[in-house]
Amino acid sequence: MNQDRAWAATRKGLFELRRRSGRWEVERLSFTADPVTMLLPPDASGHMLAGLNLGHFGAKLHASDDAGQTWREVAAPTFPPQPDGAAGPAWKLDQVFSLERAGDAIWCGTVPGGLFLSRDRGETWTLDEILWRDPRREQWMGGGNPAPALHSICPHPDRPEELLIGVSCGGAWRTTDGGQSWALRAKGMRADFMPPELADDENSQDPHLIARCRDVPEVLWCQHHCGIFRSTDNGASWQEHRAAPSSFGFAVAAHPRDPLTAWFAPAVKDERRIPVDAALCVTRTRDGGQTFETLRSGLPQQHCYDLIYRHGLAVDDGGEQLMMGSTTGGLWASADGGDHWETVSAHLPPIYAVKFG
Template identity: 85%
Template sequence: MATDRAWAATRKGLFELRLRGASWQVENLSFTADPVTMLLPPDASGHMLAGLNLGHFGAKLQASDDAGQTWREVAAPSFPPQPDGAEGPAWKLEQVFALERAGDAIWCGSVPGGLFVSHDRGESWQLAEALWRDPRRTEWMGGGNPNPALHSICPHPTQPQELLIGVSCGGAWRTTDGGASWALRAKGMRADFMPPELAGDENSQDPHLIARCRDAPEVLWCQHHCGIFRSTDNGASWDELQAQPSSFGFAVAAHPREPGTAWFAPAIKDERRIPVDAALCVTRTRDGGKTFDVLRNGLPQQHCYDLIYRHGLAVDDTGEQLIMGSTTGGLWASGDGGDSWQTVSAHLPPIYAVKFG
């Protein structure tokens, strides 16, 4: 059954969206005028989380027990005291950048590259010490952020102690024991911003987002700073794919049932970061990346400078509906796998993340 509710986290609040008939409508607004950087959609009981970045007042976390009707502040993840002379960025939470459920746990990724876990629905958090204290972590670099950003958390759907994460710039890592130990999983990725002899260094890769196929969990998709990559062996190795009009972008959505299907939001890389030819499109592959469809129907094709952030493209649990939000407040929805799009709004604040829920 198709999902009839979604959420858009924006620079000026959290918007709830409802599917009314054949059209999505913007309805409730929470945290008016506050930047909402990430959300965890409600579970069956109505519990959900929202990460806020309040500037001078810092990164905050809010919880709801009634699917977003009311909210209460809970303790945000925090780092332990930083030892004198510790390498790397300051041990201070700058942003909640990822939130995912895995069994009875909730995982949180942050800037500056921290990973936290909660076993009480977000009321308290513990730092994943083994990853944070791994000496290779101090080699991570900032990508779009000055400091490293842990943006992707891909739980294994049948093994709650296993998850794969993505870091800009720190590659992909996997744990199979709930975070007690970690191994790099970025072999085959290519970082052309590094010296040639280090382009394949797994710990220097800049995955922009990694997504897993729910029903074929060995299949992972990565929109990387330097292209599109796919793994069919649970991240042990990655193959680069070529797409037109561009293989650069930030977002990727993996079909939950079809391991050969994924969607991307291409752009011109580096200095420009706008749609190719100022015309917005979504690319879709249905054959594991051998070929790509370029989907434009219903999307702006002239004077369009919208960029889709990492978490700005989502697919629902049926694999039929998509929603996409942009840096200039454009919000679009598709009910046919991306073949056609409807404008939900052209005037929202800049959109950081969209989620079905």
């Protein structure tokens, strides 16, 4: 990963950022004025992907072979024909919501909650039919989206056929055989928006985002609709942790080397969805969720109504650099693990995702 390059996928294009002399600046804009919902940063060869949502023209996928200098459209994931009377939302791609590499594979999560696999760098896609046809999927429902959203794909760094996914609302699931079989992995999560008898139901949970510690992969962090959860056994069980000023939010970034450290972007819950007291902050734990620090230096502390989307907070491979983008176009960077932040831009389009690359 290039520590001095980052990307911001926004409602009005894909911004490439470069850090020079210690400061970040915009270097290139691709897809001017088009909504870019997700990106996969370039690999060592310069190959990358970008998901677009063109409204009337539908969801599209583009590839670059030169790290974003030029782009070409490739086939977007497609669902099979929907049987008459099939339950749930339409079997039609609404949005590319997550993209991750795992060995020679690329996985794509969508709205509605489908999982697709490509073995040819995104040129063609195959729906994971086992998960899609699982009768438990019919229980899934939309959170902020009308349809379920498969937003988190967490490959195991040492076992390329294993990955854990997160669905809103459909809990967490794991496969150990490349998607040939799936098991729920949301025990311990709590859905207090459900009737009491379903609050602990693994298939009813609403994880907003799940992130894995790269070097200690048994540790996973989850920003859930109902709080912050951590697993130390690869998702077999989850423990809840409380943070001030709020345990509600959408984003989480897991330190790539330290399993005790993670960052969150707290907000006021449900119908408001703004920073607590209209003052933006990031919370950080360095002891596995036992305590949390509130980090505000360099972030707006008055009349701030920015929300951080699920993929709007990122940490680099070294665990020191952070970047965060908001719904109102604010973009901030930190070079010291969140202790201090600098404003990269205060007037970008609404930001859907940030990635280091």
